Amino acid sequence: MDEQVRNAVLGAVPSLRAFAISLCGNVDRADDLVQETLLRALANIDSFQPGTNMSAWLFTILRNHFRSEYRKRRREVEDSDGHYAESLKSQPAQIGQVEFTEFREALAQLPPDQREALVLVGASGFSYEEAASICGCAVGTIKSRVNRARTRLAELMGIDSADEFGPDQATRAVLASGE
Amino acid sequence: MGQKPMESAQTNRGKKGDGKSAKLSREVQARLGQQLRAMYDDVVNQGVPERFTELLNRIDGNLNKDTQ
Numbered sequence: 560m561d562e563q564v565r566n567a568v569l570g571a572v573p574s575l576r577a578f579a580i581s582l583c584g585n586v587d588r589a590d591d592l593v594q595e596t597l598l599r600a601l602a603n604i605d606s607f608q609p610g611t612n613m614s615a616w617l618f619t620i621l622r623n624h625f626r627s628e629y630r631k632r633r634r635e636v637e638d639s640d641g642h643y644a645e646s647l648k649s650q651p652a653q654i655g656q657v658e659f660t661e662f663r664e665a666l667a668q669l670p671p672d673q674r675e676a677l678v679l680v681g682a683s684g685f686s687y688e689e690a691a692s693i694c695g696c697a698v699g700t701i702k703s704r705v706n707r708a709r710t711r712l713a714e715l716m717g718i719d720s721a722d723e724f725g726p727d728q729a730t731r732a733v734l735a736s737g738e
Numbered sequence: 739m740g741q742k743p744m745e746s747a748q749t750n751r752g753k754k755g756d757g758k759s760a761k762l763s764r765e766v767q768a769r770l771g772q773q774l775r776a777m778y779d780d781v782v783n784q785g786v787p788e789r790f791t792e793l794l795n796r797i798d799g800n801l802n803k804d805t806q
Contacts, residue, residue: 560794560797560798565794565798568794569786569790569791569794572786572787572790573781573782573783573784573785573786574778574782576781576782576784576787577778577779577781577782580781581777581778590787590789593790594789594790594793597790597793597794598793598797601797658773659773659776659777662770662773662774662777663777666774666777677774678774678778681770681771681774681775682774682775682777682778682779683778709762709766709767709770710762712770713762713766713770718766718769
């Protein structure tokens with residue numbers, strides 16, 4: 560295959576995996592989803608418009624494939640969090656263990672529409688417009704999903720204001736980084 | 739700890755789903771964003787697992803065959 564295509568595809572793999580894990584909550588299934596995405600993409604490479612965003616194109620294929628196939632299976636592996644935790648190489652230094660675990664659990668409880676919007680905009684670095692195109696919906700819909708996702712996350716984590724992060728969290732952060 | 743601010747998420751729980759949720763403070767949004775990115779980047783930093791480079795090599799090797 561074209562060297563440029565190959566590099567672009569491989570370059571997108573790390574973030575495709577991160578997105579896939581956030582969708583299906585299980586690393587092995589996420590990797591299968593990425594593999595199926597790459598096979599589909601390369602079989603249909605002629606429909607990719609050169610000069611447009613390869614990453615967004617692959618995200619769209621992955622997301623649609625997940626919607627049509629994987630979501631039917633309804634996250635049947637619900638020990639996903641433990642599995643996910645195992646896959647993590649390191650605990651992010653600036654975030655306490657407890658808080659990080661709470662966050663992952665809260666994220667997993669979000670409705671899928673809200674979770675994918677939040678991840679695309681808040682972590683994958685797509686614009687609202689790109690996220691809307693990936694999800695096949697209006698820009699305003701993405702914005703409202705992201706807002707609702709944030710509010711719901713804060714509720715699930717019992718955070719009503721910045722105070723809740725309090726000195727305890729700050730101390731942990733200092734301890735974690737000051738080692 | 740202490741008092742919950744007036745604009746707490748709690749005041750909005752009754753009207754879920756109208757898309758006009760209470761505005762979270764900047765600090766809370768920043769903190770949530772930081773955690774989300776930390777989780778995401780942890781996977782990104784694992785790079786490209788071998789199975790995917792192997793997959794592309796296999797596709798390249800089979801280029802003349804049916805790769806679908």
